[in-house]
Amino acid sequence: MTPWQLRDWRSMALASALVLTALALVVPRVTVQRTVYNVMAFVDITGSMKVRDMGSAEAPVERLEAAKAVLQRLVGDLPCKSRLGLGLFTERRGFVLFNPIEVCENFAPIEQSIANIDWRMGWEGDSMVAKGLHHAIAETALVDADIIFLTEGQEAPPLPPGGALPEFDGERGKVKGLIAGVGGQAKVPIPRFDGEGHETGAYAEQDVVQENRTGAPPPDAEQRPGYHPKWAPFGSDPPTGDEHLSSVRTAHLSALAAQTGLAYAGLQEEPDLLGAVMRAAHPHQTSVAVDVRPYPASLALLALLGVYAAPLAARALAKISHHKTGQRS
Amino acid sequence: MTALALSHPAVALLLPLALLPLLRTSATPQAYPSLEPLGGDPLSAVFSWLLRLAGTVAIAALILGIGGLHLKGQTITKTGEGAHIVLLIDRSSSMDNNFAGRAPAGGEESKSAAARRLIKDFILAREHDLVGVAAFSTSPMHVLPLTDHKPALLAAVDAMDRPGLAFTNVGRGLALSLDIHERDTSAAARAILLVSDGAAVIDRKVQETLRAAFAKRKMNLYWLFLRTAGTRGISEAPPEGEPDTPQAFPERHLDLFFKTLGTNYKAFEAENSAAVAEAIAEISKLERNPITYVENTPRSDLTGYAYGLALLCMLLLALAKAAEVRIPRGSPA
Structure with a gap:
């Protein structure tokens, strides 16, 4: 049995493959609108970022290294024509290394610059996260970008009793973006380093400021041993607490995010920041030229393959039907 | 040093499809009396293989074109x-x-x-x-x-x-x-x-x-x-x-x-x-x-050439198609 009906079908297929290929040769590049982002990433380089509690339990990764890896991945994931700048945070301020630059063209220098971030670049041991965030937002507003602030969120020294956030005097929502919480939920000791950079154990309870005694004492201070309203408003015992242990302070960072109009993302749960950036940052439209030639060419390929594959398919079909009729008789 | 590359290397996995024309002809199979006694005809054999080759090249060229064939950008010292x-x-x-x-x-x-x-x-x-x-x-x-x-x-x-x-x-x-x-x-x-x-x-x-x-x-x-x-x-x-x-x-x-x-x-x-x-x-x-x-010299796009080659081969196939003789089926001998 010869499938005569295929003859016209085949000529048609070949003709359409021909036309589609010719079309692929002449179609111009099409400009489409693409959503891109313009962000400044600030990396916390304070001592608590040296804690190794990211990654899995079997292969723990240092927080700073994890944050850097996440940023490097983001640089690769951001759509081309997006821009990214880099800054550091310690003490109470952000420090801009470079303003936002296009991520695809400058991939290599950005990636190496991120790789070279080191806690030794830090200029001060303090880690006033709220003030640092506010300052970083102001710096980001200067270059008209959105912010990614990567930190574990531990205030050192701690906030005054009551935990009221320092006032934010920026315009809420002008700079959008997110705070990325780095670190695990469990409280772990913070490693300590000597002047030469060698690890020498961990911080003990009395090594760090446990309580902020610069403002008014907490309302329950009268209950404390040795309390005297003038001479010992915080009581006479040295403050105790667990400020020498570190975990990602999700509640504090979420409160900061709410105060400044940013979003919050926990890196341990969401190591891919692109989704978070797409949800939180201002989308910018830019036009890019797209090569659409593969579309007609793919159709041409299908048609051409059909010319050759159809007889095979037809034969297979014929076999099946023949088999069936054979069974029936 | 010249180096060819694809923008989407995965597309190269489709390349075996280019062997299809070697197995099948694009000509419509038709019933005709046996030509066995006439013996081989070298010219026909050449034409037959030429057409199959054209099909192979057309498919391969299309696949390479879709994959974004280009000459890699080079660094000249x-x-x-x-x-x-x-x-x-x-x-x-x-x-x-x-x-x-x-x-x-x-x-x-x-x-x-x-x-x-x-x-x-x-x-x-x-x-x-x-x-x-x-x-x-x-x-x-x-x-x-x-x-x-x-x-x-x-x-x-x-x-x-x-x-x-x-x-x-x-x-x-x-x-x-x-x-x-x-x-x-x-x-x-x-x-x-x-x-x-x-x-x-x-x-x-x-x-x-x-x-x-x-x-x-x-x-x-x-x-x-x-x-x-x-x-x-x-x-x-x-x-x-x-x-x-x-x-x-x-x-x-x-x-x-x-x-x-x-x-x-x-x-x-x-x-x-x-x-x-x-x-x-x-x-x-x-x-x-x-x-x-x-x-760094920019890479040069070769997709256009690939599509052009595919088009040329397909024209050849189309010519063969146009020359195809349709033997009326079931006509009394």
């Missing part, structure tokens, strides 16, 4: 004039003042803004240089490795007039600059351009490290000193009766230290932006060493 330069930028807060030592008023340029503008011009004008950027203030900060990506360099220089930190730690900044040079293994001429408006005492220990590092590698050192008008210059000796200590005259002692390094060292004192421009022009003139640099 050329020789030109230039150097590998690490910019060591002072980011201490005094850089935010103008040359008169005040916060800049309307229309005035702060020291760092003036330096920034001129350094950006310098970077743009130096075609073949690789430039790295380090910043220092209270601590040294690695900003960019040696790179020829001008937009990145300009963005790093742009950040220099952001509000800075408190102190000036030149020694560790220099150590970092040497470190950036150390990572680059090429034989290019090297220079460090220190841009600062002040100096500080360098620790004895750090001094020794720096001396050893500078002795190890030939390196030109330029100090662009943005002097506040009316303050003492680098080379001015202290007045009679005042103790000549590094603490009291850090600039003078930093200059003296640099002179003992045994390296090509030149200090430029600039009290205004015109002097900065002059200094940068002179550095630009000095740093003209033969240098090998790589030039």
